[in-house]
Amino acid sequence: MRKKYIFGVISILIAAGLQSCSSSLAVPLFEYPPEMKDAAVRENIVKDYSAYLAGKKIFLDAGHGGEDRKNKDKNGIVTEADVNLRVVLNLKKYLEEAGAQVFLSREDDKTVDLGFRSELANNSGAEFFISIHHNAPGKSEDDFTDYTSTYYHAKDESYEYDPSNRDLARYIERDLAYAMRNSGGLGSFDGTYSDYIIYPGEGFSVLRKSKIPAVLVECAFHTSRFEILRLNNEEFNQIQAWGIFKGLAKYLRASKPEIKIVSDSLMDGNDNFVLEFDLHDSTGINPKSIQVFVDKREKEFTYDKVSGKVLLKTDALQPGEHLLKIVAANKNGNYSFPFRKKIIVSDDLSVRIAD
Numbered sequence: 001m002r003k004k005y006i007f008g009v010i011s012i013l014i015a016a017g018l019q020s021c022s023s024s025l026a027v028p029l030f031e032y033p034p035e036m037k038d039a040a041v042r043e044n045i046v047k048d049y050s051a052y053l054a055g056k057k058i059f060l061d062a063g064h065g066g067e068d069r070k071n072k073d074k075n076g077i078v079t080e081a082d083v084n085l086r087v088v089l090n091l092k093k094y095l096e097e098a099g100a101q102v103f104l105s106r107e108d109d110k111t112v113d114l115g116f117r118s119e120l121a122n123n124s125g126a127e128f129f130i131s132i133h134h135n136a137p138g139k140s141e142d143d144f145t146d147y148t149s150t151y152y153h154a155k156d157e158s159y160e161y162d163p164s165n166r167d168l169a170r171y172i173e174r175d176l177a178y179a180m181r182n183s184g185g186l187g188s189f190d191g192t193y194s195d196y197i198i199y200p201g202e203g204f205s206v207l208r209k210s211k212i213p214a215v216l217v218e219c220a221f222h223t224s225r226f227e228i229l230r231l232n233n234e235e236f237n238q239i240q241a242w243g244i245f246k247g248l249a250k251y252l253r254a255s256k257p258e259i260k261i262v263s264d265s266l267m268d269g270n271d272n273f274v275l276e277f278d279l280h281d282s283t284g285i286n287p288k289s290i291q292v293f294v295d296k297r298e299k300e301f302t303y304d305k306v307s308g309k310v311l312l313k314t315d316a317l318q319p320g321e322h323l324l325k326i327v328a329a330n331k332n333g334n335y336s337f338p339f340r341k342k343i344i345v346s347d348d349l350s351v352r353i354a355d
C-alpha cells in the first residue's frame with residue numbers, strides 16, 4: 001500500500017520534472033520556501049529564532065566521508081557522504097547566523113570513525129547531537145522509494161528511551177519534510193522512527209553512545225531517481241538545511257521543563273527516604289506526564305501543581321548506588337532533557353544525589 005502510494009507520487013513528480021525540458025507548465029524539482037526568496041523576511045526569521053538559538057551549542061555530524069564513500073545511487077551520480085556534508089555546512093551557517101555555537105564531526109571529506117563521532121559530541125560541551133544522512137532502499141524497495149525520516153534512540157517501553165529525543169525528531173522531521181516537499185513516509189504517523197526498527201535492542205551506534213539529546217536524520221533517499229536530480233544541487237541542500245534549522249528553532253521555542261533537586265534527602269519518621277524535586281516550565285507542566293523511576297522501577301510520588309514540587313518517598317534503600325530517572329512534559333507536549341542521576345546511600349544511611 002505504502003509502496004504504491006510512494007510510486008504514484010514520485011511518478012507524478014518525475015513526469016513533471018521531465019516536462020520541464022519541453023513545456024512551460026513544468027513543475028520545478030524544488031522551490032525556495034517563500035521566506036528564503038526575500039532577504040529581509042529571511043533575516044527577520046533568523047533574528048526571531050536567535051531568541052531561542054543564541055548561545056546554544058549544537059553538534060552536527062555529516063555521516064560517512066573519507067574512506068567511507070561507498071553509498072551512491074546505482075549510476076554513481078550522488079555520493080551520500082558529499083550531500084550530508086553540504087547540508088551540514090549550510091545548517092552550520094544558519095545556526096551561527098542565529099547566534100548558536102556549532103561543532104562538527106568533519107568539515108571536509110575525511111574519515112571519522114563511527115565511535116569517535118559520539119565521543120567528539122559528548123566531549124564538545126554541545127547540548128544537541130544531529131547526525132545528517134541520506135537513505136538507501138531495503139531489499140523490498142527500489143529506486144522509486146523516497147521519503148524523509150528522523151530517528152530517535154530506543155523505544156518508549158525501554159528504560160533507555162528518552163522522550164526528549166523524539167520531541168526533537170518530530171520538530172526537525174516536520175520542517176525538513178515541508179521544506180523539501182518530501183513527505184515523512186507512511187511507516188510512522190509523524191515520520192519519526194525508533195532506531196530499534198533498524199537494529200532491534202541496539203539502535204544506531206551514534207545515538208546509543210550519545211550522552212546528549214540526539215537524532216539521526218535521513219533527509220531523503222540518495223538512490224531515488226527523483227532525488228538524484230536535485231541532491232547534488234547546492235541550492236537544494238540550502239533548502240534542506242533551512243528546514244532542519246527551522247525545526248530545531250521551533251523545538252526550542254516550545255521550551256521544555258527544567259527539573260531541579262530541592263533537597264538531597266530527608267528521612268521521615270518511618271525510615272523512608274524523601275527526595276524533593278522542582279519542576280518548572282514557562283508553559284506549565286502536564287501532571288499526567290510525570291514519571292519517577294528508582295532502580296528502573298516506576299515509583300509513586302506526589303506532585304503539587306502550585307509549588308511545582310515533586311515529593312518522592314521510597315522505602316529505605318540499601319547502602320550503595322541507586323539509579324534515579326525523572327521525566328516530565330510541558331503543556332506543549334515537550335519532555336524534559338534526560339534527568340538521570342545516582343542516589344548514593346552511605347553506610348550510615350545518609351544520602352546524596354550525584355551525576
Ligand SMILES: [Zn+2]
Pocket residue numbers: 063064071080133134
Ligand atoms: Zn548514511
